[in-house]
Amino acid sequence: MSRITQIIGQAIAYSLFAVVVGYFATRPAYTHLAPDKAVIKLSFSHAGAHIEECRRLTQEELNRMPPNMRQPTDCPRARVPLMIEVELDGQLIYRDELPASGLASDGASTAYKVFPVNAGQHHLTVRLRDSRRTDGFDHEKSADITLTPQQNFVIDFRPELGGFLFS
Amino acid sequence: MTGPRKIARAAFESVDKLFDRAFTPALNPLYHLGTLGWFFYWIVIVSGIYLYIFFDTGISQAYESLEYITNVQWYAGGVMRSLHRYASDALIIVIMLHLLREFVMDRYRGARWFSWFTGVPLIWLVFACGISGYWMVWDVLAQYIAIASTEWLDSLGIFGQSIARNFLNSETLSGRFFTLMVFIHIAVPLFTLLAMWIHIQRQRDAKVNPPVGLAVGTLGMLLALSFIEPAVSQPPANLDMVPAIINFDWFYLAPYPFLDRLPGLTMWALAGAGTLLLLALPWLPPLRRKAAAVVDLGNCNGCGRCVDDCPFDAVSLQPRTDGTEFSEEAIVSNDLCTSCGICVGACPTSTPFRRTAELVPGIDLPDQGMRALREKTLAIAEKLTGTARIIVYGCEHGPGLEKLETGQIGVIKLPCIAQLPPAFIDFVISRRHAEGVFLTGCSEGNCHYRLGQHWEDQRLAGERDPYLRKRVPTDRVGKYWAGITGSKHLQQELAAFHDRLKVQPPLQQRKPGRPADAATADRAESHE
Numbered sequence: 206m207s208r209i210t211q212i213i214g215q216a217i218a219y220s221l222f223a224v225v226v227g228y229f230a231t232r233p234a235y236t237h238l239a240p241d242k243a244v245i246k247l248s249f250s251h252a253g254a255h256i257e258e259c260r261r262l263t264q265e266e267l268n269r270m271p272p273n274m275r276q277p278t279d280c281p282r283a284r285v286p287l288m289i290e291v292e293l294d295g296q297l298i299y300r301d302e303l304p305a306s307g308l309a310s311d312g313a314s315t316a317y318k319v320f321p322v323n324a325g326q327h328h329l330t331v332r333l334r335d336s337r338r339t340d341g342f343d344h345e346k347s348a349d350i351t352l353t354p355q356q357n358f359v360i361d362f363r364p365e366l367g368g369f370l371f372s
Numbered sequence: 373m374t375g376p377r378k379i380a381r382a383a384f385e386s387v388d389k390l391f392d393r394a395f396t397p398a399l400n401p402l403y404h405l406g407t408l409g410w411f412f413y414w415i416v417i418v419s420g421i422y423l424y425i426f427f428d429t430g431i432s433q434a435y436e437s438l439e440y441i442t443n444v445q446w447y448a449g450g451v452m453r454s455l456h457r458y459a460s461d462a463l464i465i466v467i468m469l470h471l472l473r474e475f476v477m478d479r480y481r482g483a484r485w486f487s488w489f490t491g492v493p494l495i496w497l498v499f500a501c502g503i504s505g506y507w508m509v510w511d512v513l514a515q516y517i518a519i520a521s522t523e524w525l526d527s528l529g530i531f532g533q534s535i536a537r538n539f540l541n542s543e544t545l546s547g548r549f550f551t552l553m554v555f556i557h558i559a560v561p562l563f564t565l566l567a568m569w570i571h572i573q574r575q576r577d578a579k580v581n582p583p584v585g586l587a588v589g590t591l592g593m594l595l596a597l598s599f600i601e602p603a604v605s606q607p608p609a610n611l612d613m614v615p616a617i618i619n620f621d622w623f624y625l626a627p628y629p630f631l632d633r634l635p636g637l638t639m640w641a642l643a644g645a646g647t648l649l650l651l652a653l654p655w656l657p658p659l660r661r662k663a664a665a666v667v668d669l670g671n672c673n674g675c676g677r678c679v680d681d682c683p684f685d686a687v688s689l690q691p692r693t694d695g696t697e698f699s700e701e702a703i704v705s706n707d708l709c710t711s712c713g714i715c716v717g718a719c720p721t722s723t724p725f726r727r728t729a730e731l732v733p734g735i736d737l738p739d740q741g742m743r744a745l746r747e748k749t750l751a752i753a754e755k756l757t758g759t760a761r762i763i764v765y766g767c768e769h770g771p772g773l774e775k776l777e778t779g780q781i782g783v784i785k786l787p788c789i790a791q792l793p794p795a796f797i798d799f800v801i802s803r804r805h806a807e808g809v810f811l812t813g814c815s816e817g818n819c820h821y822r823l824g825q826h827w828e829d830q831r832l833a834g835e836r837d838p839y840l841r842k843r844v845p846t847d848r849v850g851k852y853w854a855g856i857t858g859s860k861h862l863q864q865e866l867a868a869f870h871d872r873l874k875v876q877p878p879l880q881q882r883k884p885g886r887p888a889d890a891a892t893a894d895r896a897e898s899h900e
């Protein structure tokens with residue numbers, strides 16, 4: 206092969222490489238979310254009630270314990286799972302039982318859920334049970350919301366700030 | 373070689389040939405994928421250091437500092453940024469081709485498992501480098517990557533707190549997490565370098581730099597791309613909005629659309645299974661290994677030529693154990709030996725001028741030894757007729773050789789062409805066992821045992837010990853590095869060589885009645 210054809214061949218090879226690198230470094234674009242959609246993101250971490258109430262120990266029981274371990278009450282650490290419901294425009298879109306974390310089920314429960322929805326007006330209701338009751342809910346919040354396209358609407362739960370937070 | 377692999381290898385070779393023509397075999401990038409990987413890595417490091425000088429690690433400052441680098445300092449910082457991105461992308465391309473090539477060429481099993489096995493973690497590391505890099509920019513792409521990646525990590529359920537919660541909205545975002553990412557983007561590349569170094573530990577003379585011509589060419593190509601299509605940021609991250617349509621670097625982010633669609637744990641299972649499969653590949657199925665090379669101390673003087681020539685660092689010298697006057701002796705590490713026989717071709721005692729009964733070289737392959745090679749050479753030569761007889765020595769990994777055989781041409785197969793000590797060529801021609809010797813094997817620059825072809829070429833050219841003796845007329849030694857796809861060309865080259873031999877003046881008459889391997893005459897001759 207002559208020197209000239211070699212140079213042309215190399216130029217083609219290098220150009221092809223550059224085109225592949227340059228093209229796929231940013232293209233084709235990826236559609237993560239249709240541009241007319243918005244997202245409702247539910248995310249919180251919250252500890253439910255203990256499964257059993259603390260119990261006052263009898264004198265007899267206390268006597269059986271080594272002196273340095275004697276405490277007047279016995280508090281089992283396990284916590285109840287949380288029950289969560291999300292209702293959008295009158296339809297239940299999510300319902301789940303969130304187990305307490307930790308080997309002894311003594312930690313917080315975590316919720317993390319993403320709902321892509323159409324932008325526009327919606328009626329949103331969230332309910333949470335974190336006590337020992339077996340039905341009904343302890344916390345609830347409803348609101349009429351207007352979602353702009355691509356909005357990231359967050360549902361958080363912060364009991365110290367009064368329960369559910371919409372933002 | 374099994375059917376599908378043979379087809380794949382032939383496909384690779386055809387592309388190789390195309391590149392051979394444009395680049396010459398010495399500069400063919402497909403023979404330098406590993407070293408190109410190193411080269412791109414260094415471009416990424418150097419450009420990364422430059423960027424880091426001007427990069428601000430605060431959440432809001434990061435994006436602004438990159439805007440400054442890209443737009444105000446476009447002639448330096450901007451170019452560095454583009455080089456940083458494009459060299460990283462090129463790195464992925466060469467790694468994937470390198471992996472595929474080593475697999476197709478079957479250079480990853482048996483004693484060679486180590487390079488493959490240590491290559492697999494490199495894939496994870498390089499991906500971690502690239503992904504953490506895109507995170508630094510803190511534009512909408514970074515936002516998407518941050519959330520998708522941390523959601524994936526969270527799906528494992530082993531982190532007490534949800535990591536993705538850090539990116540819930542602009543209120544929850546903390547600078548501490550961002551600083552951690554910057555740290556990761558510096559630590560992981562350094563760790564990658566360590567892993568790259570481990571990766572080549574079992575290769576003797578492992579090349580870590582591509583030939584200058586290729587380095588200049590690829591750097592020039594990346595520079596040109598950097599000017600034509602500078603790397604830029606996308607709109608800044610805003611956690612109150614969800615990135616919808618994102619420009620994507622598919623080299624690093626191709627798995628992410630799957631993360632969006634499949635459950636996190638499924639993706640972990642797929643990634644884990646894929647990694648385990650890759651790691652296990654050298655044993656699926658294992659290579660049927662031949663016996664490792666064996667040293668015969670009685671014939672080894674500790675010269676070290678075998679050590680210099682073994683491509684896999686399988687031979688070393690150790691202090692003499694047999695009380696002879698020599699200070700060192702060769703010792704083979706069976707685990708590392710690929711039974712290529714290149715060491716045998718390097719040993720000065722591998723000479724057919726010694727009688728068959730005596731021919732025990734200092735180092736030899738038990739299954740394909742020098743004594744057998746000498747006998748085979750003599751037996752085949754015996755049957756050849758005519759005035760232009762040729763003995764072809766070819767390697768097992770090259771073209772099919774059976775078709776070459778005729779009444780005037782005999783064929784002998786070797787594990788690697790460099791198992792052939794140059795003394796054999798001298799022997800065949802000076803003893804008139806044939807009028808010519810022809811060598812063939814893997815395609816040029818693509819030796820199955822890495823360095824065999826290179827060493828043999830150097831030995832024939834008188835550049836490497838053991839040399840082909842000067843008394844051998846060069847026009848009686850032919851060679852053509854054919855590969856498995858070059859059979860037709862090989863036949864043509866061999867025929868042309870044959871024709872040239874036919875018109876050569878005859879070699880001096882064979883001394884009448886002289887036994888082919890008379891010991892005394894041999895000695896005298898080999899000391900000429």
Ligand code: HEM
Binds near residue numbers: 407491572580
């Ligand atoms: C950062 C990524 C990588 C770099 C920079 C790299 C570089 C290299 C280099 C320089 C060599 C030595 C070449 C020689 O001198 O003969 C090599 C050999 C090898 N690499 Fe890689 N490599 C990378 C990733 C991988 C991966 C992902 C695999 C496959 C899983 C792999 C498999 C191999 C094998 C099997 C060999 C040796 C084959 C033999 O025994 O001759 N490498 N690599």
Ligand code: SF4
Binds near residue numbers: 683685686687709714
């Ligand atoms: S046969 Fe010789 S050269 Fe080949 S790997 Fe074994 S010791 Fe090394």
Ligand code: SF4
Binds near residue numbers: 701702721734
């Ligand atoms: S080349 Fe031969 S003589 Fe030299 S050290 Fe190796 S085995 Fe011994």
